[in-house]
Amino acid sequence: MKKLAILAALAILGACTSNQVKFSVNVLNSEGATMKVIDLLSGKVIASLAGDVEATSLPLAGKADQNALLALQKDDEPQQFVFFNDGAPVSIDLVTKELKGSEINKRVNYYNSFLSTIMNRFTDEIKAFNALSPEDQEARLEEFETRVEGYQESYEDMVGTMLKENADNIIPAAFVSQVAQCLEEEELEAFFAADAPYAKHPYTLSVKQKMEEAEARYAEAEKAKEESIGQKFTDLEEPDTDGTPHKLSEYLGKGNWVLVDFWASWCGPCRAEMPNVVAAYEKYHAKGFDIVGLSFDNKKEAWVKAIDELNMPWTHLSDLKGWETVAASTYGINAIPASLLVDPEGIIVARDLRGEALGAKLAEIFGE
Numbered sequence: 001m002k003k004l005a006i007l008a009a010l011a012i013l014g015a016c017t018s019n020q021v022k023f024s025v026n027v028l029n030s031e032g033a034t035m036k037v038i039d040l041l042s043g044k045v046i047a048s049l050a051g052d053v054e055a056t057s058l059p060l061a062g063k064a065d066q067n068a069l070l071a072l073q074k075d076d077e078p079q080q081f082v083f084f085n086d087g088a089p090v091s092i093d094l095v096t097k098e099l100k101g102s103e104i105n106k107r108v109n110y111y112n113s114f115l116s117t118i119m120n121r122f123t124d125e126i127k128a129f130n131a132l133s134p135e136d137q138e139a140r141l142e143e144f145e146t147r148v149e150g151y152q153e154s155y156e157d158m159v160g161t162m163l164k165e166n167a168d169n170i171i172p173a174a175f176v177s178q179v180a181q182c183l184e185e186e187e188l189e190a191f192f193a194a195d196a197p198y199a200k201h202p203y204t205l206s207v208k209q210k211m212e213e214a215e216a217r218y219a220e221a222e223k224a225k226e227e228s229i230g231q232k233f234t235d236l237e238e239p240d241t242d243g244t245p246h247k248l249s250e251y252l253g254k255g256n257w258v259l260v261d262f263w264a265s266w267c268g269p270c271r272a273e274m275p276n277v278v279a280a281y282e283k284y285h286a287k288g289f290d291i292v293g294l295s296f297d298n299k300k301e302a303w304v305k306a307i308d309e310l311n312m313p314w315t316h317l318s319d320l321k322g323w324e325t326v327a328a329s330t331y332g333i334n335a336i337p338a339s340l341l342v343d344p345e346g347i348i349v350a351r352d353l354r355g356e357a358l359g360a361k362l363a364e365i366f367g368e
Contacts (some may be wrong), residue, residue: 021063021064021066022064023070024036025092029094035058035060036060038073039070040070084294111158122171136174168197169198178189235249241304253342257343259342261277261292263293264297264303265303280362288367294317296336298334339353341361
């Protein structure tokens with residue numbers, strides 16, 4: 001009976017209109033931080049308030065479209081509490097991570113908490129593995145890969161469960177990005193084409209449009225990548241971790257084989273791939289192999305911290321502009337991790353070598 005009651009409550013909230021309705025968010029345990037409510041469709045802050053350290057709660061209020069997808073964020077921290085503006089008051093405890101409100105928003109918080117927990121465990125797993133010595137990494141690699149695959153399966157299973165349980169309401173609109181990561185191409189097309197409330201939600205339609213635009217850019221970039229093989233590298237300039245600007249030409253075309261590695265501290269797949277890159281560097285550096293990391297970070301502290309955590313002893317450069325970095329536009333990078341392998345004369349001989357492919361190519365060049 002409880003499940004039927006929940007589904008009935010969600011069905012009432014199935015449609016999204018453009019009517020403006022009031023929202024109110026009571027934030028517990030804000031500890032004096034500045035809290036803001038963001039409209040995820042526009043990306044704009046629509047309410048903001050600085051808390052009192054001694055206050056037990058912090059009330060934020062305003063207006064937004066009915067069923068608009070909103071997010072509460074503390075200062076500039078990455079974590080967000082996502083909820084739909086269905087007119088029901090929302091209470092969020094920053095310590096317990098509990099969200100109280102309408103049934104639909106409690107369920108959004110449940111799925112979001114579950115997925116965040118898996119991702120945090122995945123990140124901790126990678127950090128722990130990267131902290132091991134090369135010998136221990138090699139000995140535990142199979143075990144590590146098994147656990148990582150387990151986290152991925154759990155993540156995909158929860159996304160699948162969320163879709164099955166909410167085929168008749170707007171909840172899946174809050175997880176469009178996660179859905180896009182987990183579904184095959186045909187399944188994703190069916191998701192967007194469905195005659196369902198979530199498929200008609202403005203946020204879903206916005207993400208769909210952005211994905212189509214990204215696919216068009218990706219096709220152009222892939223064509224450019226193919227054409228770049230056999231061509232001389234294109235120079236660019238970015239600062240190192242001390243803020244000193246350097247050009248790629250200081251490192252490429254100087255007699256060494258160089259991997260130009262595009263990555264970011266916030267990129268899970270980049271972090272998962274890094275032990276393999278570190279192993280390649282340690283094995284072949286003395287033979288004339290080097291690496292230059294070009295980061296897509298936008299926060300220096302996170303960038304520098306990741307370099308230390310992941311044990312990356314090579315040259316690192318970044319203009320700290322995120323996806324707007326000059327490296328992305330220069331080399332048509334629309335997804336990371338990505339890489340270029342440049343020969344001693346400065347000619348690009350391969351792109352996007354990952355996992356065993358990188359090791360096999362370097363073994364071919366340098367021998368075992």
